[in-house]
Amino acid sequence: MTEQGYPPRQPDHGRYGRPVTPQESRRGGWQTLDAFSPDDESESELPPWAGPVRPEPVRSPRRATRTAEPPRAFVPDFTDVPDDDADASTPARTGRRPGRSRAAATRRRRSRRRLVTWGSAAVAVVVITGVVYILAQPTPRPSPYVSHLQKGEFASVPDACRVMSAALLHQYLGGTPSKEVQTASGAQKSECTYQVDSKPTFRVLDITVQAYTPNLIAPGNGSATSYARYTFAQAKQILAKPPRHAPQPPATIKPIGGFGGKALSAVQVYRGSAVNDRATVLVQYRNVMVTVSLWATASRGFGPVSITQLQADAVGAARDVLAKVRAEPAVGA
Numbered sequence: 001m002t003e004q005g006y007p008p009r010q011p012d013h014g015r016y017g018r019p020v021t022p023q024e025s026r027r028g029g030w031q032t033l034d035a036f037s038p039d040d041e042s043e044s045e046l047p048p049w050a051g052p053v054r055p056e057p058v059r060s061p062r063r064a065t066r067t068a069e070p071p072r073a074f075v076p077d078f079t080d081v082p083d084d085d086a087d088a089s090t091p092a093r094t095g096r097r098p099g100r101s102r103a104a105a106t107r108r109r110r111s112r113r114r115l116v117t118w119g120s121a122a123v124a125v126v127v128i129t130g131v132v133y134i135l136a137q138p139t140p141r142p143s144p145y146v147s148h149l150q151k152g153e154f155a156s157v158p159d160a161c162r163v164m165s166a167a168l169l170h171q172y173l174g175g176t177p178s179k180e181v182q183t184a185s186g187a188q189k190s191e192c193t194y195q196v197d198s199k200p201t202f203r204v205l206d207i208t209v210q211a212y213t214p215n216l217i218a219p220g221n222g223s224a225t226s227y228a229r230y231t232f233a234q235a236k237q238i239l240a241k242p243p244r245h246a247p248q249p250p251a252t253i254k255p256i257g258g259f260g261g262k263a264l265s266a267v268q269v270y271r272g273s274a275v276n277d278r279a280t281v282l283v284q285y286r287n288v289m290v291t292v293s294l295w296a297t298a299s300r301g302f303g304p305v306s307i308t309q310l311q312a313d314a315v316g317a318a319r320d321v322l323a324k325v326r327a328e329p330a331v332g333a
Contacts (some may be wrong), residue, residue, distance in 0.1 A: 047303040107149070120320045146214050146223040151332030153224050153287040154325065157209040159185070160192035164207070164317070169194055172294065172313040174201045188213070202297040207321055212287045224287035232262055232284040235291070239280065256315060259322060261285040265311055275299040278310040281318040288325050292318040 056099040149155060161180045169177050184191035189210040197201050211290035216222045239251040251266035262284040270276040275298045283290040294314040296305040 002016065014257060033257055042299050048294070061278075066104065082246055135237070142222045144228075148214065149224055149287070149331045153331050154328050154330060155189055155209045155287060156187040156213045156328060158324040158328060160190040160207045160209050160321075163209075163321050164194075168206070168317070168320060172317050173203045175203075177205070187211075199301050199302060204293075204295040204300040206291075206293045206295075206316070207287075208291040209321060209325060210289050212289065225259060228284050228287045228289050229262070231289055232282060235289075236264060236280055237264075239268075239282075256281070259283050259285065261317070263318070265315060267307060267311055269307075277305050277307055279314040281314045283318050283322055286330075290318055290321050290325065292321060 043286065044152050060188050077183075096235050141275060164172075166176075173194060173196040175196040175198050177196050177326050181193045181195075189208070191208040193208070195207045208282045212223050212224045212231065214222050214225040217229040220229075236253065240253055241250060242248050247270075249268050251268045251272065253264055253266045256263045262282075264281035264282050266280045266282070268280070269277045270278065277296050277298060281290075281292045292314050294310055294317065297303065298305040
């Protein structure tokens with residue numbers, strides 16, 4: 001029977017089959033091991049419980065092995081080609097992503113077709129609606145149309161009852177008139193009437209001053225001056241050729257100068273229960289129209305009347321009124 005103790009050590013060949021020799025201590029101590037000590041001391045000097053030391057081999061860290069993927073072959077994309085005419089025997093396309101079946105691809109194509117169809121329909125509706133809206137708009141006014149007063153035109157006119165002095169009224173009427181009668185009073189139109197009724201003189205002086213504003217009724221660019229010209233032409237036509245069944249006779253018209261615009265003189269003779277002579281002067285200056293009418297009765301104890309003098313007095317009164325118009329502030333002046 002052997003003495004109890006530690007079992008005999010078996011030789012350790014390590015993991016790779018080579019014997020592993022424990023490192024021995026240097027200078028006689030087992031506490032300190034020196035692998036480079038020149039002295040080979042006996043293994044018996046180690047304590048009985050110390051077994052052979054097996055150094056672990058140093059392993060270099062392994063890298064994960066990557067399996068090289070074979071190059072992918074170019075596969076054309078046939079997803080936009082409809083499958084309705086495709087042969088059932090055609091093998092599955094290698095370009096389809098894994099996990100997606102032919103039915104799923106067909107559903108996607110149909111969804112795209114529906115999206116394109118409805119999108120095209122929506123765009124068409126928008127375009128048609130826009131065209132209809134544009135065509136339904138009223139025709140715009142022509143670009144040369146003028147919508148406001150131009151430089152040199154007048155926004156207001158003088159008071160027709162204040163344009164004549166007492167001396168001028170006495171001269172044109174052949175006497176002192178009674179109190180004036182104002183039939184129109186405004187910034188753009190004023191009308192006043194004077195009368196002398198004292199035998200052998202019966203005369204009536206009527207003064208009308210009007211400033212016109214832009215209006216499309218008149219031909220041209222619709223400016224206020226164009227409208228005044230249009231009104232002047234209409235008044236001239238009515239004097240030369242009165243409407244049928246009108247109580248006034250046709251006038252004898254002649255142009256006159258020296259007014260800085262269009263001007264004419266018209267003479268009419270009214271014959272009825274009494275004979276009345278009328279001299280009318282029309283003046284168009286920029287966007288203002290001046291109308292002066294001077295009446296005289298030549299019967300029933302009144303008269304005689306000189307038509308030439310009556311016409312001259314009407315022209316003189318028109319010049320005085322126009323002078324007051326020119327004194328008014330003009331646009332842009």
